[in-house]
Amino acid sequence: MDNDTTLLLGLDGLAVARVERLEDGTRRVHLITADEQARACPECGVFATRVKGSATTRPRDLPYGESGLDFRWHKRRWWCREPGCPRRSFTEQIPQIPAGARITVRLRVAVGRRVPDAGSTVIQAARDLHLSWPTVMGAFRTSAREVVDAPLPEVDVLGIDETRRGKPRCGRATDPTPRLDDLARRSPASSRVITTSHRP
Numbered sequence: 001m002d003n004d005t006t007l008l009l010g011l012d013g014l015a016v017a018r019v020e021r022l023e024d025g026t027r028r029v030h031l032i033t034a035d036e037q038a039r040a041c042p043e044c045g046v047f048a049t050r051v052k053g054s055a056t057t058r059p060r061d062l063p064y065g066e067s068g069l070d071f072r073w074h075k076r077r078w079w080c081r082e083p084g085c086p087r088r089s090f091t092e093q094i095p096q097i098p099a100g101a102r103i104t105v106r107l108r109v110a111v112g113r114r115v116p117d118a119g120s121t122v123i124q125a126a127r128d129l130h131l132s133w134p135t136v137m138g139a140f141r142t143s144a145r146e147v148v149d150a151p152l153p154e155v156d157v158l159g160i161d162e163t164r165r166g167k168p169r170c171g172r173a174t175d176p177t178p179r180l181d182d183l184a185r186r187s188p189a190s191s192r193v194i195t196t197s198h199r200p
């Protein structure tokens with residue numbers, strides 16, 4: 001369903017079926033699935049053709065205006081009839097709202113950035129985004145894990161810090177301090193001399 005309201009919402013994979021205004025002024029947005037991939041079995045990948053039933057969820061998204069929007073996603077349950085597939089049925093999901101997720105991916109990303117980048121506390125971010133503390137904390141943990149688990153960028157040039165003390169010297173550096181392997185090569189007598197030479 002490609003309409004202006006869907007375009008305004010900008011939530012990939014979902015279409016706006018209708019919008020209603022409740023008595024308290026809340027705008028309730030009824031959403032339907034608009035992604036063909038949603039009826040692909042998450043286990044075997046085969047597209048299902050037989051509907052099992054329906055379900056309605058209430059995903060949370062980025063705030064819109066002062067009162068926000070109240071979403072109702074009317075989605076379908078499908079039978080997977082692929083022989084050998086252990087998954088007998090499944091419910092539609094889209095990349096922005098994976099199975100079991102209560103908030104959209106774009107909201108989770110926004111929460112994850114708000115805490116470290118804006119210096120906001122978890123409870124303040126929860127107030128600003130009209131979310132509960134556990135939801136914000138869970139989103140922050142997920143974002144933090146993604147940063148920690150991400151591979152480090154490859155090193156193009158490896159150097160040393162340019163800050164140094166004193167004038168630069170060219171040539172081979174000489175270190176008057178005896179190294180352990182040097183001491184090992186020396187005789188016990190010479191080692192004794194070094195030891196005693198450091199006595200006050």
Ligand SMILES: [Zn+2]
Pocket residue numbers: 041042043044045046080081082085086087
């Ligand atoms: Zn399957």
